[in-house]
Amino acid sequence: MKGSEAIIESLKVAGVEVVFGLPGGMVIPLYDALYDSDLKHFLVRHEQGAAHMADGYARATGKTGVCIATSGPGATNLVTGIANAYMDSTPMVAITGQARSDLIGTDAFQEADITGITEPIVKHSYLIKNPNDISRIFKEAFYIASTGRPGPVLIDIPADMQLAEIDYKPAGKIDLPGYKPTLKGHKKQIISAAKAIAAAEKPVFYAGGGIITAGADKELLAIAKLMKIPVTTTLMGLGGFPEDNDLSLGMLGMHGTGYANYAVTHSDLLIGVGARFDDRVTGKLATFARHAKKIHIDMDPAEISKNIAIDIPIVGDARDVLAGILAELKKMKRDPKKTAQWLDQVIAWKKKHPLHYKDEKGSIMPQFVIEEVNRITKSNAILCTDVGQHQMWSALFYKHLKPRHWISSGGLGTMGFGFPAAIGAKVGCPDKTVIDIAGDGSFQMNIQELATAVCYDIPVVVCILNNGFLGMVRQWQELFWSKRYSETVISCQPDFAAVAEAYGALGMTITKKQDVGDAIRTAIKSKRPAVLDFRVKPEENVFPMVPAGKSIDEMIGGHKT
Amino acid sequence: MKHTLSVLVENKPGVLARVAGLFSRRGFNIDSLAVGITENPDVSRMTITVDAEEHPIEQVTKQLHKLINVIKITDLDAEKTVARELALLKVKSDAKTRAEVMQLAKIFRAQILDVSRKTITIEITGTFEKIDALEQLLQPHGVVEIVRTGRIAIERGEK
Numbered sequence: 037m038k039g040s041e042a043i044i045e046s047l048k049v050a051g052v053e054v055v056f057g058l059p060g061g062m063v064i065p066l067y068d069a070l071y072d073s074d075l076k077h078f079l080v081r082h083e084q085g086a087a088h089m090a091d092g093y094a095r096a097t098g099k100t101g102v103c104i105a106t107s108g109p110g111a112t113n114l115v116t117g118i119a120n121a122y123m124d125s126t127p128m129v130a131i132t133g134q135a136r137s138d139l140i141g142t143d144a145f146q147e148a149d150i151t152g153i154t155e156p157i158v159k160h161s162y163l164i165k166n167p168n169d170i171s172r173i174f175k176e177a178f179y180i181a182s183t184g185r186p187g188p189v190l191i192d193i194p195a196d197m198q199l200a201e202i203d204y205k206p207a208g209k210i211d212l213p214g215y216k217p218t219l220k221g222h223k224k225q226i227i228s229a230a231k232a233i234a235a236a237e238k239p240v241f242y243a244g245g246g247i248i249t250a251g252a253d254k255e256l257l258a259i260a261k262l263m264k265i266p267v268t269t270t271l272m273g274l275g276g277f278p279e280d281n282d283l284s285l286g287m288l289g290m291h292g293t294g295y296a297n298y299a300v301t302h303s304d305l306l307i308g309v310g311a312r313f314d315d316r317v318t319g320k321l322a323t324f325a326r327h328a329k330k331i332h333i334d335m336d337p338a339e340i341s342k343n344i345a346i347d348i349p350i351v352g353d354a355r356d357v358l359a360g361i362l363a364e365l366k367k368m369k370r371d372p373k374k375t376a377q378w379l380d381q382v383i384a385w386k387k388k389h390p391l392h393y394k395d396e397k398g399s400i401m402p403q404f405v406i407e408e409v410n411r412i413t414k415s416n417a418i419l420c421t422d423v424g425q426h427q428m429w430s431a432l433f434y435k436h437l438k439p440r441h442w443i444s445s446g447g448l449g450t451m452g453f454g455f456p457a458a459i460g461a462k463v464g465c466p467d468k469t470v471i472d473i474a475g476d477g478s479f480q481m482n483i484q485e486l487a488t489a490v491c492y493d494i495p496v497v498v499c500i501l502n503n504g505f506l507g508m509v510r511q512w513q514e515l516f517w518s519k520r521y522s523e524t525v526i527s528c529q530p531d532f533a534a535v536a537e538a539y540g541a542l543g544m545t546i547t548k549k550q551d552v553g554d555a556i557r558t559a560i561k562s563k564r565p566a567v568l569d570f571r572v573k574p575e576e577n578v579f580p581m582v583p584a585g586k587s588i589d590e591m592i593g594g595h596k597t
Numbered sequence: 598m599k600h601t602l603s604v605l606v607e608n609k610p611g612v613l614a615r616v617a618g619l620f621s622r623r624g625f626n627i628d629s630l631a632v633g634i635t636e637n638p639d640v641s642r643m644t645i646t647v648d649a650e651e652h653p654i655e656q657v658t659k660q661l662h663k664l665i666n667v668i669k670i671t672d673l674d675a676e677k678t679v680a681r682e683l684a685l686l687k688v689k690s691d692a693k694t695r696a697e698v699m700q701l702a703k704i705f706r707a708q709i710l711d712v713s714r715k716t717i718t719i720e721i722t723g724t725f726e727k728i729d730a731l732e733q734l735l736q737p738h739g740v741v742e743i744v745r746t747g748r749i750a751i752e753r754g755e756k
Contacts, residue, residue, distance in 0.1 A: 151611065152614070155611075155614065155615060155618050156618060156622050159665070160665040161611075163610070163611070165610075180665060212665060213607065213668045214606070214607060214664070214665055214666050214667045214668040214669075215665045336663070337659050337662070338656070338659035338660050338662070338663055340659075341655070342656065
């Protein structure tokens with residue numbers, strides 16, 4: 037068997053069904069082996085698209101996403117996608133071709149030290165130097181990518197390794213002496229946490245992406261209901277707790293809801309689960325949840341007390357730990373009225389500081405487009421976004437009910453992520469309606485993947501909230517830089533609908549509020565890739581907003597007048 | 598306070614780069630680093646000294662643990678540890694001063710490795726402080742070059 041065939045075989049052993057990639061000189065042998073296999077390969081138009089598709093596929097399905105690129109520029113084009121997966125803990129295996137092993141280090145044609153380049157942004161990486169290691173390395177790579185705190189693993193494979201004749205043997209038992217993720221929470225800590233929860237009068241859950249990774253949403257809901265604890269989620273945690281539940285506070289942080297930020301600030305117990313106390317969540321660290329005792333449940337020990345001191349740390353799988361806490365709570369004497377006053381306070385905040393925006397006659401408000409998407413899809417679509425204003429409006433004005441239905445670039449904040457991620461999500465979940473909310477700036481960063489969507493007939497609906505600006509930066513310039521709109525005005529723009537049509541997709545331009553709903557319905561019904569260019573109010577801001585470096589209860593804007 | 602971390606790692610390509618890269622990107626400074634294979638050829642030991650006043654040692658070790666090839670990390674307790682460093686010092690010395698330099702070396706139980714008309718090269722083994730002390734005494738003669746290995750350390754007793 038050839039090395040390249042061993043790679044395909046190893047992918048099958050790992051349960052891989054689809055891969056996203058683009059061939060090049062140093063992966064010709066691999067693509068030759070792929071030619072005879074029944075692996076479904078999606079040819080992208082730029083390798084960054086392949087990485088984001090693998091990422092979106094992984095987030096929608098929970099399976100490990102796989103992308104392939106050639107050496108040199110192919111590999112470096114993956115870098116943003118790998119970094120994005122790393123920051124958001126997505127399980128991914130990235131396969132890159134490499135110059136022949138005897139040429140490595142000679143600045144050979146299309147040679148790039150991709151294991152070196154990606155070292156800070158991968159969970160682990162391999163450079164294959166012996167073709168007999170292929171099956172073992174692939175087995176390890178998929179295991180590392182998908183277990184513990186998931187993340188991307190890169191495998192760099194010189195061309196001669198793919199060509200080598202080997203005696204293929206399936207990989208044996210995994211032997212990684214330095215990698216043993218802690219899954220089970222410490223029993224004593226679980227009991228301490230349960231006691232603290234039972235004793236709290238003003239508790240609040242702060243749930244992150246770990247809830248979704250661990251599949252811990254049911255356990256979270258059970259504890260919240262049992263103990264009457266309000267729940268706020270991070271951007272990554274959206275969908276981890278149903279927002280139609282009275283206990284939901286929506287998102288917290290820089291663009292969080294007023295009531296979430298007030299609840300966290302005034303809480304006496306903060307229960308962080310699968311979240312990492314990121315600066316966009318905490319604002320000024322010294323005042324974040326300053327009255328609260330803090331419990332932190334996380335898979336990654338390095339996240340505990342990284343940014344903020346924790347009173348009760350629990351390392352482990354969120355589902356296992358929450359199930360343990362729930363079991364303890366059920367055994368305890370509980371006072372169902374303990375949080376009653378607190379919940380009254382939360383309701384008062386919700387009434388006083390609701391999410392809202394001011395409708396403007398003659399304009400399509402961007403928030404309205406999101407509300408329409410929500411209404412038409414009955415909160416049942418997979419929603420993907422890039423980064424910026426459209427992302428925050430999608431986070432705030434869509435009702436997130438279920439896990440794995442929200443796919444957004446959180447940690448890295450990558451423009452151009454949403455569309456390819458939506459393609460990946462649709463490939464993984466063909467029965468779901470997949471909507472990509474994009475900005476007119478960010479959509480152009482991976483617009484070429486329209487060809488991929490059309491070619492494979494992947495009907496995702498792109499809703500561009502077209503305001504003619506790099507909107508979030510413009511908002512900062514408006515609020516903090518004296519309205520000096522330096523290079524945030526996109527004065528020269530393509531006709532997005534025409535571009536879409538040119539690619540063979542459905543394109544529409546929507547300039548009137550009353551046409552918004554129809555356009556969304558038509559696009560979904562068409563079962564074609566579609567681009568809806570909504571000309572929204574240009575200088576609308578995302579509110580509420582916590583200015584950088586302020587405490588999260590020091591919000592500006594968003595007050596109902 | 599200086600901490601000495603004894604880190605067992607898989608003896609695989611790129612491990613040193615991963616460890617060194619982690620220190621730099623997390624903003625931790627390495628004071629010294631010594632690497633060598635252990636009694637098990639598949640495993641290497643890195644002895645890393647870091648200034649823990651600047652960086653919480655807990656974060657350093659937790660981040661190190663996340664590297665797949667890192668097997669075990671021990672923050673060595675100075676009182677239960679024997680630590681040594683080796684240094685080679687090339688000192689300016691001619692016929693007039695040679696005797697004095699050699700006498701200093703003898704006091705420190707250092708070895709003379711090489712003598713030329715104008716220099717003496719001395720090998721010294723000992724603690725960080727001992728090597729510093731000899732260096733300071735030799736400074737007036739003119740130290741041409743110093744090469745230090747960085748600290749290596751082992752726990753006392755049977756363990």
